[in-house]
Amino acid sequence: MKKILVIQNKRIGDVLLASLIATNLKKVFPDSVIDFMVYDYTVGVIEQHPAIDNIIPIKEKELKKIPNLIKTAFQIRKKKYDIIMDPYAKTQSRIISLLSGAKTRIGYKKRDKNPPLPFYTHNVSFLKEKSHPCGKSLEDRVHLVKSVFDVQNPDYVPKIYLTENEQQYNKLDKYDKPVIMFGILGSTPQKSMPYEYIVSLIDFVTENYDVYALFNYSPHQKANAQSIYDACKHKDKIIFDIYEESIRGFVLLMNKCKLLIANEGGTVHISKALNRPTFTIFSPYVLKDHWASFEDGKMHTSIHLLDEKPDLFSTDREQRKKIEEDPSYLYKQLTPELILPQLDAFLKQHF
The missing domain is CATH 3.40.50.2000 (Glycogen Phosphorylase B;)
Incomplete structure (x- = not known):
């Protein structure tokens, strides 16, 4: 053994x-x-x-x-x-x-x-x-x-396993409409959209779809999450009083949601491992080919600034200077106007 x-x-x-x-x-x-x-x-x-x-x-x-x-x-x-x-x-x-x-x-x-x-x-x-x-x-x-062992029929799909008791998680049972989980903040500033952009996405979804929005963020980001919530137009369609601090708690909560819209990160991988649809917003500083998995344009899809505006990634001296002066410069170029048409197309496939 x-x-x-x-x-x-x-x-x-x-x-x-x-x-x-x-x-x-x-x-x-x-x-x-x-x-x-x-x-x-x-x-x-x-x-x-x-x-x-x-x-x-x-x-x-x-x-x-x-x-x-x-x-x-x-x-x-x-x-x-x-x-x-x-x-x-x-x-x-x-x-x-x-x-x-x-x-x-x-x-x-x-x-x-x-x-x-x-x-x-x-x-x-x-x-x-x-x-x-x-x-x-x-x-x-x-x-x-x-590379070292002879693996027959290798498995490429990570999975999360829940007990029968965990599958009975019921904190969302009282809501009569589908719940969309929003990963509103990335794990680092370089993985987080500007706040006003994520607010625009939340407002669009809550205005145009008969759903509830639920926020995910790290415990230390609660004040930032409150700021985002305060800026949203349709607070009656946002569930802000349900939150799980532990990762396992988030897993159980996500398992009861319809789908995920989020900055790229661990929550996206969790959602995919639970077989929940995902719309991923990639930080311009992250290599999409490395982290985008199982994307088929329906179950899982994403957006990256490189796909929308490749010229911004040139080695032009003036461009490099802008990035050096403002680390969030590239993320600011990934505007809601670029994201919303693709997000809308994704949502229409699931509602």
Whole structure:
């Protein structure tokens, strides 16, 4: 019986995508025990996953302290894993991998190091381009397994698993119209639309469709969410008193919504893993080919400034100066006038 550890100390979406590593490893080693090491606040997207036997939650701030990092590495060593998978491949996880004592250690090759550093026994290069509708980020994670092991019929679709009790979640039962989840703020300013733009989208949807709008945002963004709510025209069609602070709570809430309209991020991946339609607004600073998955123009679709105004991404000196002076400059060019026709077409397919 193989003992396997997957180290994915990153954000929510990354953890969910990395669950495919466990899914595909179970195809190769069906009797294995697979543990997942993740930041504690991301656990909600992999709970109940049938391919993950144990979740090891750690605190992000604590692991950044060198003594705690070394202590964690030696705790991992005591567990005597046979295989370490490191899809993040950064300093913390590299050290844990190196000190683990595992005979097989698999991680991504650092592009500027040749020959590769000795953290892994198998240094895997990122794919040069995608060849599957799942998008490059997902394909890279499956490739991390396939490059070393013979995976028959690899799975490229992340899933979130709910218990029967969780499926009975009822906080939206009293509403007699479909509920649209709006991811109104990105995880960082560079992933967030200007507030007045998201207000325009909310107003358009609540004016033209017989639905309720529900907001999602991080707990520390509540004041910003309140500002957006205050600026909206149709507050009677916005559910502002229902909010889940935990990731698992959001999963249960999203599972009861009709679809998602959001800035690109973890909520989009969660919605797709729940088989809910998504309209994704990409930050101009994010590579769409890497993160856009399973887009068919109906179930899942997105918009990116590069597709609408490619000339803005020129290397023109004046253009670079504008971007340097105002980091949000490019996002301001992705106006509601560009988004609304595509959003309307998407919604008409679902209502």
